Amino acid sequence: MWHCPLCKSSIALNATPIRCENNHSFDKAKSGYVNLLPVQFKKSKLPGDDKEMVKARREFHQLNTYKPLKDRLVELVDILLSETSTENNLHEGVSKQVLSVYDAGCGEGSYLDAIVQGLSFKGFSIEAAGSDISKIAVELAAKAYKQAQFVVASSFDLPLKDNTHNVVMQVFAPGSNDEYQRVLKNEGLLVTVDPAPKHLFELKKLVYDTPRLHQVNDEPRSGFTRVHDEEFSFPIKFESEDHRLALIKMTPFYWKLPQGKIESIVTSLDCVTADFHIQLWRKEASVVNGKVESR
Numbered sequence: 113m114w115h116c117p118l119c120k121s122s123i124a125l126n127a128t129p130i131r132c133e134n135n136h137s138f139d140k141a142k143s144g145y146v147n148l149l150p151v152q153f154k155k156s157k158l159p160g161d162d163k164e165m166v167k168a169r170r171e172f173h174q175l176n177t178y179k180p181l182k183d184r185l186v187e188l189v190d191i192l193l194s195e196t197s198t199e200n201n202l203h204e205g206v207s208k209q210v211l212s213v214y215d216a217g218c219g220e221g222s223y224l225d226a227i228v229q230g231l232s233f234k235g236f237s238i239e240a241a242g243s244d245i246s247k248i249a250v251e252l253a254a255k256a257y258k259q260a261q262f263v264v265a266s267s268f269d270l271p272l273k274d275n276t277h278n279v280v281m282q283v284f285a286p287g288s289n290d291e292y293q294r295v296l297k298n299e300g301l302l303v304t305v306d307p308a309p310k311h312l313f314e315l316k317k318l319v320y321d322t323p324r325l326h327q328v329n330d331e332p333r334s335g336f337t338r339v340h341d342e343e344f345s346f347p348i349k350f351e352s353e354d355h356r357l358a359l360i361k362m363t364p365f366y367w368k369l370p371q372g373k374i375e376s377i378v379t380s381l382d383c384v385t386a387d388f389h390i391q392l393w394r395k396e397a398s399v400v401n402g403k404v405e406s407r
Contacts, residue, residue, distance in 0.1 A: 117148050117271045125261060145254035145262040148271040166220050166249045168361035173222035175358060180346045181388055185303060186230030188340055189279060192392055196299055210237045212277045216267040217285025218242030221253030224260055270295055279303065293335040296395045302336060308343040308387035315384050318377045319365050328389050336393035345387045356381050
């Protein structure tokens, strides 16, 4: 499943020491994650989100505020995996297989955990892993979700072998279409989630004089067929000031606005709209010498 980020040869993360055939070695932290981002590939000393931002996101997700989104993602992936099973006449169903699920840009791990728990409840056997460029986020994910393997890595250079995964997720994160196409199996699913036009618009109105709607990206993806496209919305009604603050701390606004402005927003904000653009893409079968490769 894994390959060395330096030479692309196979590497086993459960080995001791972790070393590829070309003698490139990598350390496993006490929490279980492995750093597969070589220092020469870093663009800063501590790339990715910092400790306070990551901690804020964990606190927010522990309140289950985005549970409807997570439940919807589980529902959609379940439906499309089942459709693939039926189309390929796999009468015993994909639930009999071990599904490899990867979260590219996993942050502190909440979305991957929700997918693993949801699909496991529906009868799937899951092999889960995720990566993020933020070492702090990956460490928090590894400590909390022991059922998955987490690594520090760039989403633009995934440390994965070709054609190894059934599902890849990209939730509120940048990434590489070429990398997703490379690591997914034929007919594998790519799940992308981005802000839809009215996402947190009530909050933006308290921050900006002339707030703008989010722009939706409807561009096609090379090598993929879009099999699902929807805007999924629900209201968030706050139960306390701590709940309001948890949301604000998860956004860039908290780190850019003066404290007085933040306190004013916390007092004024009663309800916001959660608005998401969910797309699912199926990797197109590869063609070699005029023939479709075996799946």
